[in-house]
Amino acid sequence: MPELPEVETIRRGLTKRLIGQKLHHVTVLENKSFQVEDEDKVFLKEASIIGVRRRAKVLMIDLDTMYTLLFHLKMTGQLIFREADSELDDKRNFAAGHPTGSWLVDLPDRSTRVIFDFDNGARLFFNDQRKFGWIKLLPTSEVVKQKFMAELGPEIVDFTKEKIPAKISEKTYKEFIQRVRKHTKAPIKGVILDQKVIAGIGNIYADEGLWEAKIHPATPAQKLSDKDLRRLLRAVKNSMTRSIESGGSTMKNYVKSDGSRGNYLERFANVFRREGQACPRCGTEIIKTKVAGRGTHICPKCQKIEE
DNA sequence: CTAGGATCCTGTCAGC
């Protein structure tokens, strides 16, 4: 999916547009994407939005009915907000998540799964090409008790703050290290992708962080010192911070001034999807390989396996 | 308990 910085970008963009909006109607085009019990649907009726939150890669929209809508965008989810009767390029509109042409066309299109209509005519589209993503509706007080939410590792820092904290707390470092130590043989990349170890790291920021920290992704977690792990967490945090501060993958950053489509990775990525290009640090050619079952980008000179 | 692989689904792209 859309990783933590993208979900955080969505949270920021939707907060100012959704707070106070009253739901008029929900249209479900794909049942798999809308995992809501029939008896809970009454809590959507004429509900007003009172908050937009995020934990790890889960977006939460709080309603005044004491229920919360949960969104997981997985690999290809997008949220697209359109004001009533607006032109596609209206500045009040907003789109973020998996970057595709759906941001630039009339909706619904073939990957639209759920549509939220508001009283004032504005609409929120949940698009998801591969249908891995989901929307759930739970009593607000039950959200933290959900298995996935309850088992999540700590947030690296509070990325929801306008000014992202410069330092990771000692408590977070310690909890991260403690949870990494439950894994021995597994490659470090696979370990940091485990949401129970630390919340919110996905394939992009795993590769970016490992590159910045000069750690080979296939290094068995056991071989890394506490100092290595602290450096790695800092590096991931730096990469995520740069991404959020450049606006994540939003329509604004996807469409260039000449109307062509840009690549938001250009704004902060040093290795991700840059195979064949020069390592920004040493000039060696970046290669693509596979670690922990995922496509993995490394500089073979900067990142060597510790013996 | 951890580790590794298959799996959900649609679309795109490289290679024949």
Add this chain to the structure above:
DNA sequence: TGCTGACAGGATCCTA
């Protein structure tokens, strides 16, 4: 051009 297989910004489920 048309087909085929690999792969994709995630996480779960199954087996060993």
